[in-house]
Amino acid sequence: MTTRVRNERLVLALREAALTYEQLASDVRRIAAEAGETLRTNRSAVAHWTTGRPPSPGTAPYIAEALSRRLGRHLSPDHFGWDAPGHGSGTDARLGLGIGPDPVDIVRRIGEADINRRKILTGAAYSVAAALPLGLAQAVEAQQRATGARGRMIGESDIGAVRSMLTAFTTIDERQGGLHGRSAVVQYLRTDVTELTRARVAKESLRADALTAAAAFTFLAGWKGYDAGEHGLAQRYYLQSLGLTREADNPLHQAWVLRIMAHNGMDIARPEHTLDLADAALSLATGRASDGLLSIFVVCRARALATAGRGTEAVAEVRRAQDLAIRGDGDELPYWLTLSGSARPAVASHAAKVFRALRDHPNAAKQYASAGRSYGNTGGGLSRVTALSMGALGREQAAQGHLEQACTTWSQALGHFDGVYSDRAVKQVGSIRRQLRIFDKRGVAVAAELDEQARSWQRAHA
Numbered sequence: 460m461t462t463r464v465r466n467e468r469l470v471l472a473l474r475e476a477a478l479t480y481e482q483l484a485s486d487v488r489r490i491a492a493e494a495g496e497t498l499r500t501n502r503s504a505v506a507h508w509t510t511g512r513p514p515s516p517g518t519a520p521y522i523a524e525a526l527s528r529r530l531g532r533h534l535s536p537d538h539f540g541w542d543a544p545g546h547g548s549g550t551d552a553r554l555g556l557g558i559g560p561d562p563v564d565i566v567r568r569i570g571e572a573d574i575n576r577r578k579i580l581t582g583a584a585y586s587v588a589a590a591l592p593l594g595l596a597q598a599v600e601a602q603q604r605a606t607g608a609r610g611r612m613i614g615e616s617d618i619g620a621v622r623s624m625l626t627a628f629t630t631i632d633e634r635q636g637g638l639h640g641r642s643a644v645v646q647y648l649r650t651d652v653t654e655l656t657r658a659r660v661a662k663e664s665l666r667a668d669a670l671t672a673a674a675a676f677t678f679l680a681g682w683k684g685y686d687a688g689e690h691g692l693a694q695r696y697y698l699q700s701l702g703l704t705r706e707a708d709n710p711l712h713q714a715w716v717l718r719i720m721a722h723n724g725m726d727i728a729r730p731e732h733t734l735d736l737a738d739a740a741l742s743l744a745t746g747r748a749s750d751g752l753l754s755i756f757v758v759c760r761a762r763a764l765a766t767a768g769r770g771t772e773a774v775a776e777v778r779r780a781q782d783l784a785i786r787g788d789g790d791e792l793p794y795w796l797t798l799s800g801s802a803r804p805a806v807a808s809h810a811a812k813v814f815r816a817l818r819d820h821p822n823a824a825k826q827y828a829s830a831g832r833s834y835g836n837t838g839g840g841l842s843r844v845t846a847l848s849m850g851a852l853g854r855e856q857a858a859q860g861h862l863e864q865a866c867t868t869w870s871q872a873l874g875h876f877d878g879v880y881s882d883r884a885v886k887q888v889g890s891i892r893r894q895l896r897i898f899d900k901r902g903v904a905v906a907a908e909l910d911e912q913a914r915s916w917q918r919a920h921a
Contacts, residue, residue, distance in 0.1 A: 463511030468539050470509050476529040480505035486525035487518065490584045513541050521584060528587045554580065555695030556589040562702030563656050566677050569695050570649030573680070574642060583691030590694075590724055591732040592701055592717075613658045618665065621652060621672045622794055628679060629797050633841050636881030637686025644683060648676045656703075667707045674703035674712060675795035678719070682797065686843075688882030690727050697723070711752075712795060714743035718759045722809075730766045737763040751787025751802035754780045758809040765816040773817065777810045804833035808848060815855065824855035835875070843884065846875035850887040854894070862898050866905045869895075873912055880920060888913050888920075 473483060480502035491498040498518060508514055514522060519536035527534045536542065555569050572580040628644050655669045681696030697720050704712040721736035737760040744756040761776035784806045792802075811826035831848035834841045849872035857865040869891050876884050892913045898906035 466509055466511050466539060472526045472530065472534070472539075473509070476526060478529060480509075483522070483525060486529070487521045490521045490524050490528075491518070496582065516542055524584050524586060532588070555699055556586055558592055558698055558702040558705070562699040562706065563653050563673065566673070566696070566699045566703075567649050567653045569692075569699065570645045570653075570680070573645050573684075573692065574649070580692050580695065581689055583689075583695070585690040585694050585723075585727060585729055587729055587731050589698060590720065590729065591735055592698055592720075611658055612661055613655060613665065613669065614661045615665065615668075617655060617658075618668050618672055621655060621669075621676070624651075625672070625675055625679065626794070630840065632679070632683065632686075633843060634878075636843050636879040636884060637683040638880035638882070641683045641687065644676070645680050648673075648680050652676045667709070670703050670707035671709055671712060671795060674700045674707060674709075674716070675797070677703060678716060678795075679797060682719070685723060685726075686881045686883055688886075690723065693723065694720070710743045711747045711793070714740040714748075714756060715796060717743070718756055721759055721763055725762060725766050725812075730763070734760075734763040734767050749787050749790040749792075750783045751790035752792060752796070754783035754787060754802050754806050755809075757783060758806045758813070761813050762809050762816070765813045770817045773813050777813050780806045781810065801833075804830045807833065808844075811848075811851065811855075815851075820855045820858045824852055824859070827852035827855060842875050842877075843879045843881055846872045846879060847883060847887060849875060850891060853891070857894055857898075862901065862903050863905070866895075866898065866903060866909050870905075870909055870912065873909075873916055876916060876920075885917070885920065888916055892917075 473480075478486075483505050484500045484502050487500045488498050491500075496517070498521070500518065504514070508522070513519070519539075519541040522541075523534045523536045523538065554572070555565050559565060569580060624647060628640060628647075631640050632644075652673050656666075656673050658669070660666050660669070677696050677700040681693045681700060684690070684693035684696060697716055701713060701716040701720075704710075704716055717736050717740035721733045721740065724730055724733040724736070737756075741756045741760050744753055748756065757776055758780035761773045761780060764770075764776060765773035784803045787802055790802070807826045807830040811823045811830065814820075814823035814826060827848050831845055831852055834845040834848055837845075849868055853865040853868035853872060856868060872891070873888070876888065892910055895906045895910040895913065899910065
């Protein structure tokens, strides 16, 4: 008979975090879901772990991440005496979860893992410990790399070619979703784009331009990871994009990356640092951004305030963002700013999320409708964001009891979703179907027909 030895380190961590077995089990399930995995961890499983029975290798990293978040320090599976093959408990498991002295090299390594679909990163969970990037890129080491540049000499035309590729990939992403062309983006990033930053330059100002282009491409890779539902991987790309903008000495671009990190945290219900991120982004943008661009940072802060329960301040910031967007309508935006259309629909879309957080469904619906109209007037070029806006509008209409109207809106959304390959699209269509089953029981005539339309979409986009 084998006698198991109580896992004292796990027991102490639970005690320090003041967690019950059920609370830890809930945390583990949620973090696994962030990485695209479904676990059925329960309090009995936690009890077994404390008595010395090890968790499965695939579960161990999620337990360690859950306790890391609760305790505010990094704990790995080996801290508790567990192995985690496939996920890793060494330095590779933390790859990209910080801004080091050489973000270009880290981007290359992350891209390689992404291309090869290595579980160590593609299944990585979003880490709150890395959500607030306070470290600075090492200027001294960056200068040493510039001095040691090698390979061909590049000029403005080379950087222009990368910008053109960024535009092309972004256009495809907006039309067909983040899962379309993803490997091509990452492959181009880890080869052509990273090599651009290592090359010799005809004039020194081009080095910052090359780093800025690399930051924009790294941002796009993160965005595609986000749209695929791989939030831990997306977070790593975003952090390195931030490092590259710092090395390029581009504060406004830094602000843009901080902004998306704030939204990412709110989108996956990890809001611990989002107001700090939104404040930092707005601070960097103020005095540097045009009115139209500044409106996007202001509405990000509004959303963070709403998430933090500060509704009055949030609504005031929404109004300020709307005024700025109107004044800045037609402003020329930087090429690296991957934005669907102009500032006004972006502000409307995020204003809708503010009102939804405040349970103000009529105003949320009004803003989603405005965003959907603006995005939809692009001739199909913004299919994904149009469909997401319309899907969210239907949800707000349903919340007000307008069931027939919601069905009409969802039918339009499904039309825009045709040909869009995106985890967000999959989740929204699934949500629509769940609502429709309730509508069908309430006797809404078109519900069954619309449910079949949604089911057909799911089969075609599996």
